[in-house]
Each structure stands twice: as structure tokens, then as C-alpha cells.
Amino acid sequence: MTKKIELLAPAGGRESLEAAIYFGADAVYASGKTYGLRAFADNFSNDEIADAAKFVHSHGSKIYITLNAIFHECDFVGLEEYVAALADANVDAFIISDPGVIAVAKRAAPDVPIHLSTQANTTNLYSARFWHEQGVERVILSRELTLDEIATMRKQVPETLELEGFVHGAMCISYSGRCLLSNYFTGRGGNQGACAQPCRWEYHLHEKGYGGEYFPVYADERGTYVFNSKDLMMLPHVGDIIDAGITSLKIEGRMKSAYYVGCIVNAYRHAIDDYQSGKPFDETLLAEIGKAGSRAFTTGFYYGNPREDGQDTVRDVPQRTFDFVGVVRGEKDENGRLLIEQRGKFSVGETLDVLSPNVSGLFEVTDIISEKGESRQSAPHAQEIVLISCPFDLRKGDMVRKKREL
Ligand code: SF4
Missing domain, CATH: 3.20.20.70 (Aldolase class I)
Incomplete structure (x- = not known):
């Protein structure tokens, strides 16, 4: 079983x-x-x-x-x-x-x-x-x-x-969080739910007397000295x-x-x-x-x-590859358009990627219609509601995103 x-x-x-x-x-x-x-x-x-x-x-x-x-x-x-x-x-x-x-x-x-x-x-x-x-x-x-x-x-x-x-x-x-770094550096208590994550910061050694000279901190075979x-x-x-x-x-x-x-x-x-x-x-x-x-x-x-x-000793932060641009707020209307709440700017001609439990795929934005029925070239306003044509049967809760220029 x-x-x-x-x-x-x-x-x-x-x-x-x-x-x-x-x-x-x-x-x-x-x-x-x-x-x-x-x-x-x-x-x-x-x-x-x-x-x-x-x-x-x-x-x-x-x-x-x-x-x-x-x-x-x-x-x-x-x-x-x-x-x-x-x-x-x-x-x-x-x-x-x-x-x-x-x-x-x-x-x-x-x-x-x-x-x-x-x-x-x-x-x-x-x-x-x-x-x-x-x-x-x-x-x-x-x-x-x-x-x-x-x-x-x-x-x-x-x-x-x-x-x-x-x-x-x-x-x-x-x-598991038994740590006072955040309290010490920022006054925000990690064990009170307010950790500022100073363990992720970049650290150097600084010896008094060397006039502002900083020494990088490296890891060696005995362990790592950064957090x-x-x-x-x-x-x-x-x-x-x-x-x-x-x-x-x-x-x-x-x-x-x-x-x-x-x-x-x-x-x-x-x-x-x-x-x-x-x-x-x-x-x-x-x-x-x-x-x-x-x-x-x-x-x-x-x-x-x-x-x-x-440990990430070189602070290797991979770029997010996609930006979230909209969430589906309703089923398709009689013209086959989806109701989308904007979460990031997107424009006609751009390719969007679907995030859905059941559907995956890309589609090109061919039209953007405002709530007042006006045709638009882009959706620049945060949380505005627009209609767009989409070849997929998306449902309320599905999301759309677009590839980032890296
Ligand atoms: S500073 Fe880092 S290690 Fe310390 S509690 Fe916050 S997240 Fe954890």
C-alpha cells in the first residue's frame, strides 16, 4: 500500500x-x-x-x-x-x-x-x-x-x-536557528522571528592597526570560516x-x-x-x-x-530566470480571453510561460484588453485586471511569467 x-x-x-x-x-x-x-x-x-x-x-x-x-x-x-x-x-x-x-x-x-x-x-x-x-x-x-x-x-x-x-x-x-548573530549585528532576534540573516553577508578580517585594510576570508580543508x-x-x-x-x-x-x-x-x-x-x-x-x-x-x-x-563561500547567487507577471483570476470569457491580474509588466509580442498544476507551455501575447474594453500594447500597472488571449485552458489560480533578460 x-x-x-x-x-x-x-x-x-x-x-x-x-x-x-x-x-x-x-x-x-x-x-x-x-x-x-x-x-x-x-x-x-x-x-x-x-x-x-x-x-x-x-x-x-x-x-x-x-x-x-x-x-x-x-x-x-x-x-x-x-x-x-x-x-x-x-x-x-x-x-x-x-x-x-x-x-x-x-x-x-x-x-x-x-x-x-x-x-x-x-x-x-x-x-x-x-x-x-x-x-x-x-x-x-x-x-x-x-x-x-x-x-x-x-x-x-x-x-x-x-x-x-x-x-x-x-x-x-x-x-536549527540557535543563533545570536542577528541579535548582535542588528538587534533583530533570530529566535523571536526577526532574523536579518547576517550569516549571508560577506565578511572580511580587519586587524586594528592596518589602517582600513581588509583581508578576505577563505575556506580550507579544515572547514569554512564564513557563515x-x-x-x-x-x-x-x-x-x-x-x-x-x-x-x-x-x-x-x-x-x-x-x-x-x-x-x-x-x-x-x-x-x-x-x-x-x-x-x-x-x-x-x-x-x-x-x-x-x-x-x-x-x-x-x-x-x-x-x-x-x-557553504557558499563565493556568494554564488544564481539569477532568477523568470519574472512573475500575472495570476489568472477567472475562466476564459466568450471570446476565449483570460482574466489576468497583473503582477509585472508584460507587452504584446512577448512570450509568457504557464505555471499550472496541470498545464505547461509557452504562448505569445497577441492582445491585451483593459477592463474598460480598450485595446492596449502593454500592462504596466500593478494589479490591474486585463484580458488576454491564451491557447491554454487555464484556471483561476494559475500563473504566468516571462523570461528575464539576464
Ligand atoms: S543569522 Fe543565519 S544562521 Fe543565524 S538564525 Fe539567522 S538565518 Fe540562521
């Missing part, structure tokens, strides 16, 4: 959430306005969470809410009421790292499952068993585990304990992840755009479905990652400590 595998996507705001569900996520994770470790994403009010829960449930999907910031005494004020309100909103799980918060959640919302956040750094089966005995239904594994370690853990923890693992997105150079981790990308290896016993495959990125979420979810959805139906990996899916925009990639610790291969 095919194992039930969950594709879990980030939802930093409502648009990303809808894109994640549309492109095939089985579940999304999101934050309320507090406690959620992504202070600069849009995040959701309590009413918005209730509405989001209705939306995802109507599509047969789930929503998990993060409560995984580092909690001080003052943060517990009002927490019990907040957790109870989330339970009333029918959320499907809480993502928590602090045992004190777990205790509050179990008391205030005993029916809502608890997923142990990766911030709790579960790196061995003894910890995993311990947390399960405390009522945790799922452990989100530390990113620093190998697939062999995960497979061993899977065999030795109760079947009722689910294992979730990251498959795509940013890595931290410290153990810039490559991003995790397991798209061609989803089969290895599933075989190791991870049943929820998580994409990082609550600060990312709906377009990014759509591209990445679409690629992983196809890769997972292909693997589960016995098809070989479709190499063309890799192009989708570049179209979304990317940094240099690594397979993280899954095949062993990547050492210097996990």
Missing part, C-alpha cells in the same frame, strides 16, 4: 496560502500575529486563521499554527486564551518547541495535536520517544540528521509518532526522504512570495506523485526551481555532513 505522504508548505499570508493549496500542498503552516517566529511575514489575525482553516479544510488540506518563538514569562500572558481561540478556529495542530507552552496547549486545547518544532532540535530516537510520551504526535526533525539516522529512528520509535523533515529552503549555520549556508534542495531525492520514513515533507519560506510558493510546491507535488506511482524523476522539474529564484543548493546533512560543500 502507498504510504500517505504530506507535502507541507509555508503560508506567510493569505495569498501564499491559497497558492500552496492550489498547487497541491496537503497542509500549510502559518503564524498568528505573535509567537510564530516570522515577525516580518504578513501573518494572520485570529479571524484570518479561522477563515484560513475553513478554506484549507474545504480543499481537504490542513493548517498548522506555529507557537515556536522563545518564550519568556511575559509571553505567557494571554497565551492560554490565544491557544483556546486557535482551537475554536479548528486549526489542525500547534507547532511548539517550549515544554511550558506544550503544557499550556494541552490544558487549553487538549484536542489539538502538538507537533514539536525543529527549534527543539530533536536529533535522536530517545528524545523523539520522550516527546511522544509527553503527548507530542509529530516531531519535526532537526536539519542536522542524516537519512541513515532518520531511518534508524523510524524503526525504533512508536508508529504513532510522525516524523516531519525539511526538503527545501534556507538552512541555518547554527543548529553563508547554501539552501536545501531535495527535489530529485524525495524518494530517499520517503524511504527513510519521513511522512511530512516540509518546504521552508514563510517570508517568500505566493509565486515562489506556487513554483516550489508544484515541483515537489509532481516529484512526490511520480515517485509514489513508480515513475522516474522528471529532470525538467529542476528548471522550476530556477524560475522561482534560488541561491546555491545543498542536500544538507541528509547524505552526511556537507562540510565546506554546504
Whole structure:
């Protein structure tokens, strides 16, 4: 029997959430306005969470809410009421790292499952068993585990304990975010959801007395002396992840755009479905990652400590190959034209590329009609609604993009 595998996507705001569900996520994770470790994403009010829960449930999907910031005494004020309100909103799980918060959640919302956040750094089966005995239904594994370690853990923890693992997105150079670089350099706390990612900055050594002379920092065979981790990308290896016993495959990125979420979810959805139906990996899916925009990639610790291969010591930032220019807002009209909401300028004569769960292909823009029925040569205004002819039967939620001039 095919194992039930969950594709879990980030939802930093409502648009990303809808894109994640549309492109095939089985579940999304999101934050309320507090406690959620992504202070600069849009995040959701309590009413918005209730509405989001209705939306995802109507599509047969789930929503998990993060409560995984580092909690001080003052943060517990009002927490019990907040957790109870989330339970009333029918959320499907809480993502928590602090045992004190777990205790509050179990008391205030005993029916809502608890997923142990990766911030709790579960790196061995003894910890995993311990947390399960405390009522945790799922452990989100530390990113620093190998697939062999995960497979061993899977065999030795109760079947009722689910294992979730990251498959795509940013890595931290410290153990799953236990890091004060951002606090030190910018005053923005990484463990309060406000990391400025100074690990990605370019560093030089500067010795007092050498009058403004800077020395570049290099890596050597003993390791690397810069902090810039490559991003995790397991798209061609989803089969290895599933075989190791991870049943929820998580994409990082609550600060990312709906377009990014759509591209990445679409690629992983196809890769997972292909693997589960016995098809070989479709190499063309890799192009989708570049179209979304990317940094240099690594397979993280899954095949062993990547050492210097996990670091991007030359700051190799590949260009995003496509620009997002529109999202489909309605089915074709009687003249065969699609209703598009503009997200980037496009013009008659340009070639657009389709991002859709079901359709792929290119088409030339032959006409642009404004909402008032005027014929136009381009669509330069952000979020204006226009009609364009398209040879494909696209649906509401599909997106179009155009190749960048690099
Ligand atoms: S500075 Fe970098 S390593 Fe530190 S928490 Fe932020 S992203 Fe992670």
C-alpha cells in the first residue's frame, strides 16, 4: 500500500496560502500575529486563521499554527486564551518547541495535536520517544540528521509518532536557528522571528592597526570560516526522504512570495506523485526551481555532513530566470480571453510561460484588453485586471511569467 505522504508548505499570508493549496500542498503552516517566529511575514489575525482553516479544510488540506518563538514569562500572558481561540478556529495542530507552552496547549486545547518544532532540535530516537510520551504526535526533525539516522529512528520509535523533515529552503549555520548573530549585528532576534540573516553577508578580517585594510576570508580543508549556508534542495531525492520514513515533507519560506510558493510546491507535488506511482524523476522539474529564484543548493546533512560543500563561500547567487507577471483570476470569457491580474509588466509580442498544476507551455501575447474594453500594447500597472488571449485552458489560480533578460 502507498504510504500517505504530506507535502507541507509555508503560508506567510493569505495569498501564499491559497497558492500552496492550489498547487497541491496537503497542509500549510502559518503564524498568528505573535509567537510564530516570522515577525516580518504578513501573518494572520485570529479571524484570518479561522477563515484560513475553513478554506484549507474545504480543499481537504490542513493548517498548522506555529507557537515556536522563545518564550519568556511575559509571553505567557494571554497565551492560554490565544491557544483556546486557535482551537475554536479548528486549526489542525500547534507547532511548539517550549515544554511550558506544550503544557499550556494541552490544558487549553487538549484536542489539538502538538507537533514539536525543529527549534527543539530533536536529533535522536530517545528524545523523539520522550516527546511522544509527553503527548507530542509529530516531531519535526532537526536539519542536522542524516537519512541513515532518520531511518534508524523510524524503526525504533512508536508508529504513532510522525516524523516531519525539511526538503527545501534556507538552512541555518547554527543548529536549527540557535543563533545570536542577528541579535548582535542588528538587534533583530533570530529566535523571536526577526532574523536579518547576517550569516549571508560577506565578511572580511580587519586587524586594528592596518589602517582600513581588509583581508578576505577563505575556506580550507579544515572547514569554512564564513557563515553563508547554501539552501536545501531535495527535489530529485524525495524518494530517499520517503524511504527513510519521513511522512511530512516540509518546504521552508514563510517570508517568500505566493509565486515562489506556487513554483516550489508544484515541483515537489509532481516529484512526490511520480515517485509514489513508480515513475522516474522528471529532470525538467529542476528548471522550476530556477524560475522561482534560488541561491546555491545543498542536500544538507541528509547524505552526511556537507562540510565546506554546504557553504557558499563565493556568494554564488544564481539569477532568477523568470519574472512573475500575472495570476489568472477567472475562466476564459466568450471570446476565449483570460482574466489576468497583473503582477509585472508584460507587452504584446512577448512570450509568457504557464505555471499550472496541470498545464505547461509557452504562448505569445497577441492582445491585451483593459477592463474598460480598450485595446492596449502593454500592462504596466500593478494589479490591474486585463484580458488576454491564451491557447491554454487555464484556471483561476494559475500563473504566468516571462523570461528575464539576464
Ligand atoms: S543569522 Fe543565519 S544562521 Fe543565524 S538564525 Fe539567522 S538565518 Fe540562521
